[in-house]
Amino acid sequence: xxxxxxxxxxxxxxxxxxxxxxxxxxxxxxLPLGVFVRHGxxxxxxxxxxxxxxxxRIVDVPRCIExxxxxxxxxxxxxxxxxxxxxxFMALGRTHWKQVRRQVAALLDESSRLRDDLGTQMAVLxxxxxxxxxxxxxxxxYSDFYASIHHATNVGSMFRPDNPLLPNYKHLPVGxxxxxxxxxxxxxxxxxxxxxxxxxxxxxxxxxACKLLDYEMEMGFFVGPGNELxxxxxxxxxxxxxxxxxxxxxxxxxxxxxxxxQPLGPFNAKNFATTISPWVVTLEALAPYRxxxxxxxxxxxxxxxxxxxxxxxxxxxxxEVKIASAIMRExxxxxxxxxxxxxxxxxxxxxxxxxxxxSTGCNMRPGDLLATGTISGTGEDSRxxxxxxxxxxxxxxxxxDGTERKxxxxxxxxxxxxxxxxxxxxxxxxxxxxxxxxPASD
Amino acid sequence: xxxxxxxxxxxxxxxxxxxxxxxxxxxxxxLPLGVFVRHGxxxxxxxxxxxxxxxxRIVDVPRCIExxxxxxxxxxxxxxxxxxxxxxFMALGRTHWKQVRRQVAALLDESSRLRDDLGTQMAVLxxxxxxxxxxxxxxxxYSDFYASIHHATNVGSMFRPDNPLLPNYKHLPVGxxxxxxxxxxxxxxxxxxxxxxxxxxxxxxxxxACKLLDYEMEMGFFVGPGNELxxxxxxxxxxxxxxxxxxxxxxxxxxxxxxxxQPLGPFNAKNFATTISPWVVTLEALAPYRxxxxxxxxxxxxxxxxxxxxxxxxxxxxxEVKIASAIMRExxxxxxxxxxxxxxxxxxxxxxxxxxxxSTGCNMRPGDLLATGTISGTGEDSRxxxxxxxxxxxxxxxxxDGTERKxxxxxxxxxxxxxxxxxxxxxxxxxxxxxxxxPASD
Numbered sequence: 020x021x022x023x024x025x026x027x028x029x030x031x032x033x034x035x036x037x038x039x040x041x042x043x044x045x046x047x048x049x050l051p052l053g054v055f056v057r058h059g060x061x062x063x064x065x066x067x068x069x070x071x072x073x074x075x076r077i078v079d080v081p082r083c084i085e086x087x088x089x090x091x092x093x094x095x096x097x098x099x100x101x102x103x104x105x106x107x108f109m110a111l112g113r114t115h116w117k118q119v120r121r122q123v124a125a126l127l128d129e130s131s132r133l134r135d136d137l138g139t140q141m142a143v144l145x146x147x148x149x150x151x152x153x154x155x156x157x158x159x160x161y162s163d164f165y166a167s168i169h170h171a172t173n174v175g176s177m178f179r180p181d182n183p184l185l186p187n188y189k190h191l192p193v194g195x196x197x198x199x200x201x202x203x204x205x206x207x208x209x210x211x212x213x214x215x216x217x218x219x220x221x222x223x224x225x226x227x228a229c230k231l232l233d234y235e236m237e238m239g240f241f242v243g244p245g246n247e248l249x250x251x252x253x254x255x256x257x258x259x260x261x262x263x264x265x266x267x268x269x270x271x272x273x274x275x276x277x278x279x280x281q282p283l284g285p286f287n288a289k290n291f292a293t294t295i296s297p298w299v300v301t302l303e304a305l306a307p308y309r310x311x312x313x314x315x316x317x318x319x320x321x322x323x324x325x326x327x328x329x330x331x332x333x334x335x336x337x338x339e340v341k342i343a344s345a346i347m348r349e350x351x352x353x354x355x356x357x358x359x360x361x362x363x364x365x366x367x368x369x370x371x372x373x374x375x376x377x378s379t380g381c382n383m384r385p386g387d388l389l390a391t392g393t394i395s396g397t398g399e400d401s402r403x404x405x406x407x408x409x410x411x412x413x414x415x416x417x418x419x420d421g422t423e424r425k426x427x428x429x430x431x432x433x434x435x436x437x438x439x440x441x442x443x444x445x446x447x448x449x450x451x452x453x454x455x456x457x458p459a460s461d
Numbered sequence: 462x463x464x465x466x467x468x469x470x471x472x473x474x475x476x477x478x479x480x481x482x483x484x485x486x487x488x489x490x491x492l493p494l495g496v497f498v499r500h501g502x503x504x505x506x507x508x509x510x511x512x513x514x515x516x517x518r519i520v521d522v523p524r525c526i527e528x529x530x531x532x533x534x535x536x537x538x539x540x541x542x543x544x545x546x547x548x549x550f551m552a553l554g555r556t557h558w559k560q561v562r563r564q565v566a567a568l569l570d571e572s573s574r575l576r577d578d579l580g581t582q583m584a585v586l587x588x589x590x591x592x593x594x595x596x597x598x599x600x601x602x603y604s605d606f607y608a609s610i611h612h613a614t615n616v617g618s619m620f621r622p623d624n625p626l627l628p629n630y631k632h633l634p635v636g637x638x639x640x641x642x643x644x645x646x647x648x649x650x651x652x653x654x655x656x657x658x659x660x661x662x663x664x665x666x667x668x669x670a671c672k673l674l675d676y677e678m679e680m681g682f683f684v685g686p687g688n689e690l691x692x693x694x695x696x697x698x699x700x701x702x703x704x705x706x707x708x709x710x711x712x713x714x715x716x717x718x719x720x721x722x723q724p725l726g727p728f729n730a731k732n733f734a735t736t737i738s739p740w741v742v743t744l745e746a747l748a749p750y751r752x753x754x755x756x757x758x759x760x761x762x763x764x765x766x767x768x769x770x771x772x773x774x775x776x777x778x779x780x781e782v783k784i785a786s787a788i789m790r791e792x793x794x795x796x797x798x799x800x801x802x803x804x805x806x807x808x809x810x811x812x813x814x815x816x817x818x819x820s821t822g823c824n825m826r827p828g829d830l831l832a833t834g835t836i837s838g839t840g841e842d843s844r845x846x847x848x849x850x851x852x853x854x855x856x857x858x859x860x861x862d863g864t865e866r867k868x869x870x871x872x873x874x875x876x877x878x879x880x881x882x883x884x885x886x887x888x889x890x891x892x893x894x895x896x897x898x899x900p901a902s903d
Binding site for chain 1: 601602604607617627628629632633635636637638639640641642643645652654655656657662663664665666667668671690691692693714717720721722723724725726727728729730732733734762765766767817818820821822823824825826829899902
């Protein structure tokens with residue numbers, strides 16, 4: 020995917036060394052946005068502020084505006100960037116997003132006047148270790164899809180061996196409404212849920228701690244301006260309504276889900292926590308990693324017109340899951356790599372998800388979150404949840420501490436990463452999405 | 462259900478005649494809360510304000526506070542009641558809710574000093590016809606249940622004749638997450654959705670206007686203080702977390718639903734609009750209409766402990782659906798009564814829904830909305846949606862204009878009402894929940 024935008028130029032460097040490390044998630048080509056609070060800051064620094072990640076620092080955006088370092092942006096963008104969430108900035112749309120990106124890139128460039136002004140650097144660049152990251156936006160609605168055909172086929176074959184993929188799968192991106200209230204930022208501990216589970220399909224159930232606790236490795240995207248109720252977002256306009264992406268861990272209670280989900284779908288099995296990474300990598304930053312696709316097979320049905328792609332929007336994003344048990348952390352062992360997949364393997368693009376979701380006239384609001392569903396590829400080691408990775412527990416993993424895992428144990432920490440790499444462009448990353456399982460409480 | 466609270470005294474009268482009509486929805490025993498804007502008001506009156514319904518008037522609550530007419534309430538309640546939504550007041554909890562109710566009842570009582578003060582009456586009592594009602598709260602999350610066993614059995618027998626009721630039904634209140642963004646206040650027109658539908662179970666689908674558009678007659682309740690993520694609401698505390706109830710019309714696109722809903726449940730079939738009545742009838746006002754139940758049959762399984770009722774919480778609320786076609790409205794014909802049911806016939810109480818929803822640790826926030834699912838009874842004329850009422854279209858209704866209805870046509874207006882009546886207490890009502898179908902737009 021060629022791009023000649025100078026913000027994507029791989030040769031571009033920042034005056035900040037930590038941003039120029041070739042393995043850095045946050046080089047000057049990335050510039051993801053988030054919301055932070057500074058540890059132990061003064062009274063005026065206690066409120067949430069919008070930041071932009073660069074190397075190991077956070078650009079304090081409202082402070083930059085205060086100090087007139089971003090004078091090329093419009094007043095409405097300046098106003099939106101002084102809010103406590105990204106929702107107002109998400110609402111503004113692509114022209115403003117691009118303008119801010121160019122301005123911030125110029126400010127952080129090695130040729131910037133900030134380079135030799137250490138006083139101002141101190142004022143506007145906050146070390147990441149001195150800050151806590153919050154949710155980037157107030158999420159009005161959260162929807163989750165099922166867009167990996169490999170995931171759908173794997174899970175389907177466990178529960179319906181003769182009919183793994185349902186007839187609708189290749190005609191529309193299957194999705195469901197999720198719970199917005201329980202979305203938390205990376206680093207928040209996750210309490211093992213209680214719920215009803217059965218040993219026989221017909222019951223009776225007992226109430227107790229979930230025994231088959233799982234993660235789901237997903238990516239999510241935040242809606243920008245959105246649409247009015249009763250109108251639809253057409254494919255040609257879809258990209259203008261996508262602000263950016265985060266990693267999503269859609270924690271799942273498999274045993275609770277199995278009993279509750281007929282006929283209306285997953286409910287309590289999904290609503291106890293969903294963790295997202297705090298830095299929103301913008302669609303603009305992702306431009307170099309777009310590619311053709313997703314791959315549709317020879318025998319696959321024709322897409323209905325409203326779902327036909329107008330642009331290439333498969334995304335070459337590598338996703339990775341690691342686990343560290345409590346013992347491993349105590350013994351300072353490295354987390355174990357459990358799977359590595361890629362978003363480009365999904366059957367549906369994020370644009371198709373957005374268009375389909377609004378095809379009924381459903382309204383999207385700035386800050387709404389849509390996630391892809393578990394990202395799995397063809398190989399065993401690309402399966403994005405334990406249900407698939409251990410094949411319902413029949414092929415347990417052995418952790419470096421010697422213990423086996425079919426599903427998650429109390430104390431386990433799940434660490435997800437995602438990044439983009441492609442020839443001729445800089446690597447950019449999403450940072451981390453992590454969470455540790457706390458025991459159920461009675 | 463005995464109550465000796467003077468706010469429930471059926472002999473109590475207001476100085477406002479319209480509130481004393483025995484058929485009035487809003488006598489002094491009711492006092493539901495809502496949010497209104499006054500038509501053509503001055504600049505200061507354009508912003509949404511909290512009101513309380515009495516007869517054919519709205520008590521302008523912030524104006525009462527300004528004029529020191531509610532001096533017995535606490536400062537935090539006064540502050541919450543000057544907001545533009547009910548969320549802050551919902552968050553305060555039962556002690557404040559009761560105190561405000563008592564104070565407002567005293568203000569509107571026939572013995573009130575307001576009785577002969579016409580000037581102040583003019584200032585604080587807004588004629589309903591001069592106001593527009595908005596959504597009462599910012600709804601963070603909306604969840605919908607499936608709590609009528611008659612509805613579940615009817616619908617199940619259409620789609621799974623040999624197995625209408627699934628094994629989980631009597632063990633837990635089945636529910637799903639709905640879409641919050643598309644909830645609208647009564648009176649908002651509803652655009653017929655577009656979507657994928659099939660003529661054969663295996664497809665292929667076509668994309669076009671929904672042909673099987675339906676309503677669902679439900680009741681919903683707003684959450685009060687709520688719970689922190691990772692904690693549960695126990696049955697004994699549940700009532701303290703329910704602020705009050707509204708009528709809910711969960712519009713449904715049956716043909717879209719049939720194709721899309723496996724395996725993750727209804728999605729686009731439900732997200733194009735949900736209409737609610739604007740007046741929230743408080744749990745306090747509903748106290749006289751509580752009764753034992755719901756009825757569980759002889760062979761029904763034992764409830765798990767966490768779902769066992771601590772108090773009687775079946776609610777004797779009559780619900781009614783009427784339809785008026787465009788021709789009927791033009792010819793000034795009365796809307797036709799289509800069904801009448803009662804919330805007491807549900808298999809699960811609203812308290813069981815709330816407790817089950819939080820049993821995983823899912824957090825509820827003030828203003829979250831939970832709805833019951835379609836309210837159907839045993840008789841044909843108590844079935845709360847057209848799918849059941851016309852038995853999938855096989856027994857069409859004939860409207861007074863001579864036309865037949867299997868499902869909704871463009872121009873049809875659906876009008877829902879609900880009220881409570883019981884010996885020894887005053888009738889109270891919920892007002893109306895109405896919406897008219899607009900043609901699909903391409």
